[in-house]
Amino acid sequence: xxxxxxxxxxxxxxxxxxLVVHALDVNALAQQVDLxxxxxxxxxxxxxxxxDLxxxxxxxxxxxxxxxxDLxxxxGQVDMNALLSRVDMNALLSRVDMNALLGRVDLxxxxxxxxxxxxxxxxxxxxxxxxxxxxxxxxxxDLxxxxGQADMNALLDxxxxxxxxxxxxxxxxxxRVDLxxxxxxxxxxxxxxxxxxxxVIAASSGGAASEALDAARSQAVGLDQFIDRWTGRLLWxxxxxxxxxxxxxxxxxxx
Amino acid sequence: xxxxxxDAGWVSWQGHYAGSASRFLAYVIDLLVSSGLFALGLAxxxxxxxxxxxxxxxxxxxxxxVAVIYVAWQFFxxxxxxxxxxxxxxxxxxxxxxxxxxxxxLDPWRGVLRALVFPLSFLLCGLGFLGIVVQRxxxxxxxxxxxxxxxxxxxxxxxxxRFLARETEAGARGRPQPEVVITQDG
Numbered sequence: 001x002x003x004x005x006x007x008x009x010x011x012x013x014x015x016x017x018x019l020v021v022h023a024l025d026v027n028a029l030a031q032q033v034d035l036x037x038x039x040x041x042x043x044x045x046x047x048x049x050x051x052d053l054x055x056x057x058x059x060x061x062x063x064x065x066x067x068x069x070d071l072x073x074x075x076g077q078v079d080m081n082a083l084l085s086r087v088d089m090n091a092l093l094s095r096v097d098m099n100a101l102l103g104r105v106d107l108x109x110x111x112x113x114x115x116x117x118x119x120x121x122x123x124x125x126x127x128x129x130x131x132x133x134x135x136x137x138x139x140x141x142d143l144x145x146x147x148g149q150a151d152m153n154a155l156l157d158x159x160x161x162x163x164x165x166x167x168x169x170x171x172x173x174x175x176r177v178d179l180x181x182x183x184x185x186x187x188x189x190x191x192x193x194x195x196x197x198x199x200v201i202a203a204s205s206g207g208a209a210s211e212a213l214d215a216a217r218s219q220a221v222g223l224d225q226f227i228d229r230w231t232g233r234l235l236w237x238x239x240x241x242x243x244x245x246x247x248x249x250x251x252x253x254x255x
Numbered sequence: 256x257x258x259x260x261x262d263a264g265w266v267s268w269q270g271h272y273a274g275s276a277s278r279f280l281a282y283v284i285d286l287l288v289s290s291g292l293f294a295l296g297l298a299x300x301x302x303x304x305x306x307x308x309x310x311x312x313x314x315x316x317x318x319x320x321v322a323v324i325y326v327a328w329q330f331f332x333x334x335x336x337x338x339x340x341x342x343x344x345x346x347x348x349x350x351x352x353x354x355x356x357x358x359x360x361l362d363p364w365r366g367v368l369r370a371l372v373f374p375l376s377f378l379l380c381g382l383g384f385l386g387i388v389v390q391r392x393x394x395x396x397x398x399x400x401x402x403x404x405x406x407x408x409x410x411x412x413x414x415x416x417r418f419l420a421r422e423t424e425a426g427a428r429g430r431p432q433p434e435v436v437i438t439q440d441g
Binding site: 062068184188191214216217218220221223224225227228231235241242243244245246247248249 | 268270271272274275276277279285348349350354355356357358359388389391392393404406407409414416417418420421
């Protein structure tokens with residue numbers, strides 16, 4: 001093609017493009033696009049693998065970007081469950097430096113823009129969480145710093161403790177507790193000294209005869225032990241004596 | 256050492272083999288009680304005989320008949336007590352009782368047998384009792400023959416609680432109390 005003709009075609013093409021661009025209603029066009037169908041065709045995992053997410057995210061001013069976006073409208077068009085079901089969450093999250101990312105996000109500003117209730121209603125959390133290996137994620141997160149930002153009192157105010165306790169099977173819980181071991185740890189002396197239990201015991205088992213009998217038996221047992229100890233030394237006894245007959249030892253060992 | 260300073264090692268001696276001192280003291284009490292009862296019975300019988308015959312009667316244990324009755328009474332006192340409940344009065348006072356060697360309750364016939372062979376331990380110059388001190392299960396000769404053993408049948412832990420309770424009560428009233436100390440290591 002000769003130069004004048006080529007120049008003419010170029011000018012016509014520019015003009016046509018100019019006219020088309022000015023005539024095109026981008027929003028109307030975007031409304032016609034089925035984002036979900038488009039998203040389905042994309043191999044998101046493969047695409048994400050190629051991207052250095054950390055480097056990319058480091059270059060983005062997330063806060064200003066998030067402030068400009070109408071997150072609710074954008075999220076309203078996306079079938080979150082379908083999208084999330086195709087993402088290998090564990091692989092994706094393993095590549096993200098969670099602490100650095102969270103440190104740069106103004107969570108309060110971000111959350112103030114999001115209709116969390118509407119968003120959460122649309123997400124099948126059970127299915128999502130079933131696919132996430134929470135342990136490595138939690139190991140990498142600085143939970144103390146995160147919890148430091150949270151108003152625990154406000155959080156706990158929202159918890160219906162009574163309802164929570166009603167759902168706890170206390171019987172099963174107590175079945176797992178070794179009550180005997182717990183009782184062994186009780187300082188009985190201190191308990192009696194600091195409570196009225198001593199008065200109750202004294203009232204129910206008092207009496208000079210009982211007191212004398214206890215004292216006599218105690219002294220006799222002390223003497224028994226003394227004789228036993230010296231007999232053992234004189235006889236060079238190496239193995240300890242059995243403390244009680246077999247049947248009584250079994251009974252003391254308990255069920 | 257004060258009982259208050261010991262907060263560990265307290266055990267209930269219930270079921271453990273009884274030692275020589277407890278058993279000896281129990282026997283002394285039994286001997287006093289059985290002999291006292293026999294003396295009372297003898298005095299009563301003498302009185303009745305004196306009233307019936309009109310003559311002065313003075314029976315004592317030097318009389319061969321009385322001695323035989325005394326020995327029979329001793330057999331009855333110990334045999335019946337062991338067969339019926341596994342313990343005599345003295346044993347109950349000292350908190351010990353007779354059981355089978357394996358720890359189960361004593362059969363009545365074993366109680367009687369134990370009473371019958373009990374004198375053997377005396378007749379061998381008292382050597383039969385040596386087992387209480389040196390034998391691993393504190394069993395004397397008559398225990399070995401009758402298949403029995405003697406154990407503590409009182410709860411030292413309960414006694415300890417009673418002692419503490421009394422001490423607390425006395426502390427509240429400001430009066431001193433004797434100490435009762437039993438620990439696992441004696």
